[in-house]
Amino acid sequence: MSNSKALPLIQAEVEPCCPPLNERPLTMEEADRASAMFKALGDPIRLRLFSQIASHADGEACVCDISDVGVSQPTVSHHLKKLREAGLLTSERRGTWVYYRVAPSVMASLARSFSVSG
Amino acid sequence: MSNSKALPLIQAEVEPCCPPLNERPLTMEEADRASAMFKALGDPIRLRLFSQIASHADGEACVCDISDVGVSQPTVSHHLKKLREAGLLTSERRGTWVYYRVAPSVMASLARSFSVSG
DNA sequence: GATCTAAGTTGACAATCGTCGAAGTAAGTG
DNA sequence: CACTTACTTCGACGATTGTCAACTTAGATC
Numbered sequence A, B: 001m002s003n004s005k006a007l008p009l010i011q012a013e014v015e016p017c018c019p020p021l022n023e024r025p026l027t028m029e030e031a032d033r034a035s036a037m038f039k040a041l042g043d044p045i046r047l048r049l050f051s052q053i054a055s056h057a058d059g060e061a062c063v064c065d066i067s068d069v070g071v072s073q074p075t076v077s078h079h080l081k082k083l084r085e086a087g088l089l090t091s092e093r094r095g096t097w098v099y100y101r102v103a104p105s106v107m108a109s110l111a112r113s114f115s116v117s118g
Numbered sequence C: 001g002a003t004c005t006a007a008g009t010t011g012a013c014a015a016t017c018g019t020c021g022a023a024g025t026a027a028g029t030g
Numbered sequence D: 001c002a003c004t005t006a007c008t009t010c011g012a013c014g015a016t017t018g019t020c021a022a023c024t025t026a027g028a029t030c
Helices: A028-041 A044-054 A073-085 A106-113 B028-041 B044-054 B073-085 B106-113
Strands: A060-062 A089-094 A097-102 B060-062 B089-094 B097-102
Touching (some): A028 A073, B028 B073, B044 B060, B044 B097
Antiparallel strands (some): A060 A097
16 A cells, blocks of 8 residues: 555544533434433443543553453454544554543543533 | 342432543443433434423423424324433423423533543 | 555444334222 | 323334354464
8 A cells, every 4th residue: 555644543532522511401413412422431341441541650652551341452453443533542552552632621521411500 | 238228229210320420430330321322412303302302491491492403293192202211301291292301410410521631 | 666564444244222103000080 | 170291101113233153364383
């Protein structure tokens, strides 16, 4: 292959997904965006992967560190992709290994969704 | 058994779903429980329904108030059932109408999942 | 080059999901 | 009783999802 314009770099800055859920009814656009995040966390395997990465030392984890969740390696890769596409994780290859970390401001943004307003 | 015999279980349906996601890796049981909640919020229609109820005056909303989300009324009922089964909503019939409200401690419990620990 | 390990992609499959129309239940009105 | 309104449940349909085996890509080492 030649001039590959690789560099996925889909990870634009994660802006707040939505206002607090009890502040006002979400618009359709807000609901689409936020539900995509919750949907990604709505699988027990994916949630465990996310938790393992979020709680790992230095805030990042190699796939080899977290692939012990009871499913095959391709399935782990599939779930990590889903989490990445939802904007929850970022990935970076360093040598042989690929490291995942929670995307910036994701925790704060989601926490805000459930913060009690009023 | 312990000496707690008159323990009221009415509000025990929603206990904290899990520790903060960046505190430690979730157990399978924790992941099952928490992912069920996120899964329920992982649909745009359901998330809008939840937001409409959570933001409604007096903290409760009649189905007739929130059924304008772009799908048929049986589908609304189906989604509300999913949210109820996930422990996110409670419902009560008063006369002709059925009122939904966010189950106790759900907002705080989910906010805690994303609170930054450490 | 060849070979090994790490991780991602593809293809296929059963299982689950979202949706609707039709039918059913519950409560109020006359 | 019949009729209306407000939901819920049922049955069916296409669409999406989670999973694995097989294959491919990427990097390190020989």
